[in-house]
């Protein structure tokens with residue numbers, strides 16, 4: 001079966017109740033038939049038996065299995081949030097004395113982990129510019145353990161050639177981790193290009209309706225096994241309820257991403273050249289600096305676009321205040337279109353220099369394009385721009 005079908009047809013084994021829709025295993029622990037079975041479950045970390053929902057749960061396993069099938073991964077593990085996925089992958093594979101090389105254009109909290117927390121524990125980091133992949137090799141040190149990218153990046157929509165980076169990592173024996181949150185597996189499968197691990201904030205398009213938090217990491221079995229022990233012992237596990245919601249959502253991910261992308265491209269094209277904007281950025285616009293790479297590794301441009309208001313920081317605030325019905329919130333990947341102005345909100349505590357490092361300009365508006373009629377969305381944006 002194809003991934004589109006597997007996302008719909010993968011389901012926990014039907015119970016005696018003959019349910020059609022997948023059941024929710026809202027239980028914190030599991031029982032045993034005998035003292036011997038219980039002892040065996042605890043004796044072997046690798047035994048495939050449910051013990052406690054911090055370790056494993058059928059609803060969570062169903063969600064993870066679907067993501068693995070969609071990403072073409074051997075194994076996976078779910079986490080409570082996207083940040084728990086990022087943090088757990090860093091903590092599992094990095095030790096004091098190691099060096100991590102990351103794209104500078106990463107999500108704000110990932111930037112905080114890299115710059116504020118990892119150095120506290122003796123782990124060094126360096127940033128590279130996603131638009132200069134040729135500089136990566138020169139930044140590799142003898143203690144470089146891991147290379148991290150988001151593509152497309154949040155919120156700058158920078159794109160990097162995954163195959164190129166994967167080849168550099170292979171040559172230097174470095175673990176390559178990709179945050180695939182913006183594209184989703186319905187649009188891009190980084191493992192196909194050589195990534196070792198792929199992670200997501202499932203809170204975004206995977207949920208698709210702004211309801212629950214979640215994260216997931218998938219990739220090589222031997223790597224996920226190490227992450228499993230870290231997560232099992234330290235506790236950032238996914239709630240079974242959230243997993244159930246997310247697993248149902250994955251049934252519609254492919255069709256939703258097609259519509260998000262069609263709407264986003266329509267709006268990006270309609271806005272390009274507007275006199276109030278200095279630029280519009282969207283992976284599948286020919287004007288995107290990495291349009292060729294986007295076409296090569298993504299099946300559509302995804303649901304996020306950005307534009308820069310000529311009126312800068314004040315213009316950003318005014319734009320948000322002029323919206324009539326479009327949602328003003330920091331989340332993304334919802335059926336409802338969302339506008340955000342990172343410079344005055346999510347990234348306002350960063351210094352101007354830090355904002356530049358992560359690709360945030362004063363008048364940058366990030367639009368998470370929803371599933372409404374595209375003409376309604378563009379009319380709302382145009383009236384706010386006017």
Ligand SMILES: Cc1ncc(COP(=O)(O)O)c(C=O)c1O
Pocket residue numbers: 081082083084086107150154179181182200201202203204213214215
């Ligand atoms: C690219 C990216 N990675 C990670 C995260 C963190 O995810 P969460 O909010 O689920 O912790 C986000 C959240 O916006 C994100 O956009």
